[in-house]
Amino acid sequence: MAEQQLVMYEEEFVQIQAVVDRLLRDAMAKVVMLVDMNGQLIAQSGETDHLDVVGLAVLTAGNVAATGGIARILRENGFAIQFHEGEKANIYTFLVSNRLILEVVFDARTSPGLVRLRLKKAGEALAVILEALSRKQNQPGFDLHFEGITDEDIDNLFND
Amino acid sequence: MPHINVMTREISFKVVYCGPGLCGKTTNLRYIHEHWNAGHKGKMIELPTETERTLFFDFAPLDFGEIGGLKTRFQLFTVPGQVFYRETRQLVLKGADGIVFVADSQYPRMDSNEEAYYELKEHLQGLGRTLEDFPLVVQYNKRDLPAVATVEELRELVNKSGVPDFEAVASTGQNVFETFKALVKLVLAELRKKK
Ligand SMILES: Nc1nc2c(ncn2[C@@H]2O[C@H](COP(=O)(O)OP(=O)(O)OP(=O)(O)O)[C@@H](O)[C@H]2O)c(=O)[nH]1
Ligand SMILES: [Mg+2]
Numbered sequence: 001m002a003e004q005q006l007v008m009y010e011e012e013f014v015q016i017q018a019v020v021d022r023l024l025r026d027a028m029a030k031v032v033m034l035v036d037m038n039g040q041l042i043a044q045s046g047e048t049d050h051l052d053v054v055g056l057a058v059l060t061a062g063n064v065a066a067t068g069g070i071a072r073i074l075r076e077n078g079f080a081i082q083f084h085e086g087e088k089a090n091i092y093t094f095l096v097s098n099r100l101i102l103e104v105v106f107d108a109r110t111s112p113g114l115v116r117l118r119l120k121k122a123g124e125a126l127a128v129i130l131e132a133l134s135r136k137q138n139q140p141g142f143d144l145h146f147e148g149i150t151d152e153d154i155d156n157l158f159n160d
Numbered sequence: 161m162p163h164i165n166v167m168t169r170e171i172s173f174k175v176v177y178c179g180p181g182l183c184g185k186t187t188n189l190r191y192i193h194e195h196w197n198a199g200h201k202g203k204m205i206e207l208p209t210e211t212e213r214t215l216f217f218d219f220a221p222l223d224f225g226e227i228g229g230l231k232t233r234f235q236l237f238t239v240p241g242q243v244f245y246r247e248t249r250q251l252v253l254k255g256a257d258g259i260v261f262v263a264d265s266q267y268p269r270m271d272s273n274e275e276a277y278y279e280l281k282e283h284l285q286g287l288g289r290t291l292e293d294f295p296l297v298v299q300y301n302k303r304d305l306p307a308v309a310t311v312e313e314l315r316e317l318v319n320k321s322g323v324p325d326f327e328a329v330a331s332t333g334q335n336v337f338e339t340f341k342a343l344v345k346l347v348l349a350e351l352r353k354k355k
Contacts, residue, residue: 066216
């Protein structure tokens with residue numbers, strides 16, 4: 001399941017971005033991110049200019065992976081929702097179809113209850129898009145041009 | 161299974177450095193990250209214990225320029241080598257597109273090398289893969305120290321499948337990039353194979 005490669009196409013990417021943007025507004029959040037289980041950032045919205053989003057994405061995935069390990073030990077199916085409460089920033093994460101992680105960073109401008117509500121709704125919308133995306137995965141679709149790359153090209157890339 | 165975004169024309173690979181405790185995985189990553197100039201790089205993240213041992217993973221995001229018309233990104237991870245952290249290692253190894261196995265060349269570390277190699281073999285078998293057909297490179301590290309095994313001895317122990325291997329001194333950077341470069345080639349070759 002999570003092993004399957006997910007190729008992102010324009011149509012779904014635009015839909016996903018719209019859901020993420022809407023969640024940011026509806027939940028009055030600071031940042032919303034969508035991350036895959038390996039920590040790849042898929043979409044983001046909000047005040048991310050001075051944020052190490054790549055690092056945040058990878059640590060979020062690590063955190064979800066660790067929590068999944070805890071669930072296995074407890075013979076629990078998984079923890080779909082996680083909440084981290086800080087002094088200024090709080091975080092909610094939500095597992096979408098066991099494949100993607102939707103994360104909301106928020107502060108006192110909003111409330112955990114509201115965030116949670118909107119998060120679940122957005123998660124459901126994303127699950128539907130993901131379903132459509134999964135059906136597309138075996139399409140030939142787009143052309144990778146890796147065939148023409150020689151080992152020499154790779155050597156040159158290293159600029160040394 | 162690299163992550164591909166058709167719209168932004170990005171492709172991203174996951175590479176994991178594994179091997180026994182203290183063999184020099186974190187040192188490899190630090191060196192590469194510090195000396196990376198092939199493109200942009202993000203911040204390196206380390207999650208160590210109080211005694212500087214890796215607790216969960218280290219992470220370094222590196223951008224190459226474009227390869228084949230795609231913005232190409234490699235995300236490098238290390239696993240925690242201590243035997244105790246097996247569970248965590250499995251989590252970090254998940255979804256890897258390529259693996260560097262770092263061995264510690266010092267004689268007293270041969271059992272640990274073998275144990276870690278065996279665990280890697282099992283992990284790949286769990287994915288339905290083998291040491292031969294997975295993008296894998298082996299590094300014999302700490303060649304600067306006295307009392308190190310010969311390359312032949314090490315090969316016998318942790319490179320039975322005969323994948324590309326390198327003698328290295330990670331603390332000075334010797335052959336660190338060569339090791340990584342060899343892996344990048346294998347990872348991209350794997351992608352060509354899939355088409
Ligand atoms: N002499 C020598 N020391 C090295 C070399 N590479 C790494 N070291 C040292 O070995 C020690 C352990 O290195 P790390 O990179 O932290 O090892 P690790 O594999 O990440 O260890 P874990 O995180 O516990 O799995 C450090 O003190 C390094 O400076 C080398 O090539 N030669
Ligand atoms: Mg380490």
